[in-house]
Amino acid sequence: MKLIVDDNKLDNIKRKAIENYVPILQDDSLKLIEVILHMIKPKKILEIGTAVGYSAAIFAKYLEIDENNKEGSYIKTIERNEKRFKEATENIFTLNLTEYIIPVFADATEYLTNLKEDDTYDVIFIDAAKGQYMVFLNEAKRLIKSGGVIIADNVLFKGRVLGGYNEHRHRTAVTRLREYIDNINDDKTLDSILLNVGDGVAISIVNK
Numbered sequence: 712m713k714l715i716v717d718d719n720k721l722d723n724i725k726r727k728a729i730e731n732y733v734p735i736l737q738d739d740s741l742k743l744i745e746v747i748l749h750m751i752k753p754k755k756i757l758e759i760g761t762a763v764g765y766s767a768a769i770f771a772k773y774l775e776i777d778e779n780n781k782e783g784s785y786i787k788t789i790e791r792n793e794k795r796f797k798e799a800t801e802n803i804f805t806l807n808l809t810e811y812i813i814p815v816f817a818d819a820t821e822y823l824t825n826l827k828e829d830d831t832y833d834v835i836f837i838d839a840a841k842g843q844y845m846v847f848l849n850e851a852k853r854l855i856k857s858g859g860v861i862i863a864d865n866v867l868f869k870g871r872v873l874g875g876y877n878e879h880r881h882r883t884a885v886t887r888l889r890e891y892i893d894n895i896n897d898d899k900t901l902d903s904i905l906l907n908v909g910d911g912v913a914i915s916i917v918n919k
């Protein structure tokens with residue numbers, strides 16, 4: 712079974728996010744991820760960076776759900792900003808997705824370390840603080856199922872990552888994103904591709 716998510720309500724969430732300068736997935740990156748989710752048919756998704764729940768609500772359309780959701784398909788999504796977390800929780804309720812989306816109010820760098828290796832995911836989506844991408848990647852490698860896919864958004868950070876950017880302002884973020892790209896290319900357990908879609912999307916298939 713697939714969930715039907717109200718597109719008008721999704722449009723309202725998107726419009727409000729844009730009006731309030733809440734960063735949400737760009738349309739082309741979102742479309743790419745939707746195609747991947749359509750092919751993978753995930754039962755469990757972990758999202759790092761909820762914002763107001765826009766991407767999580769769209770991902771819910773692609774959850775593979777058995778009768779009465781006996782196997783317990785869901786998306787767990789983590790947000791550390793209280794105002795956004797509250798708005799996400801309201802949006803998930805309005806969209807009737809409370810059974811399928813679990814919003815977690817926490818800093819993901821701490822929360823993820825408490826998740827056990829028996830709590831694994833088909834897809835892990837990284838879309839949070841760029842300076843922490845290596846922490847997220849290491850935790851994602853631990854928590855992804857073998858054959859699962861790790862997706863990271865914003866890895867090109869407006870052209871700064873592959874260019875010669877070395878200014879103080881975004882240096883940590885750019886350095887961590889470069890490390891992220893090097894790591895997914897060097898790690899023999901990952902099959903990775905970096906796509907110049909949106910702000911840069913990295914996709915890694917994990918073979919543990």
Ligand SMILES: C[S@@+](CC[C@H](N)C(=O)[O-])C[C@H]1O[C@@H](n2cnc3c(N)ncnc32)[C@H](O)[C@@H]1O
Nearest residue numbers: 735736760762765766790791792818819839840
């Ligand atoms: C780009 S937005 C997420 C957009 C969302 N995935 C979407 O497309 O609808 C990034 C979010 O990650 C949150 N964030 C950043 N670092 C975080 C961390 N360490 N733990 C939890 N949330 C974090 C920010 O507060 C922000 O709301």
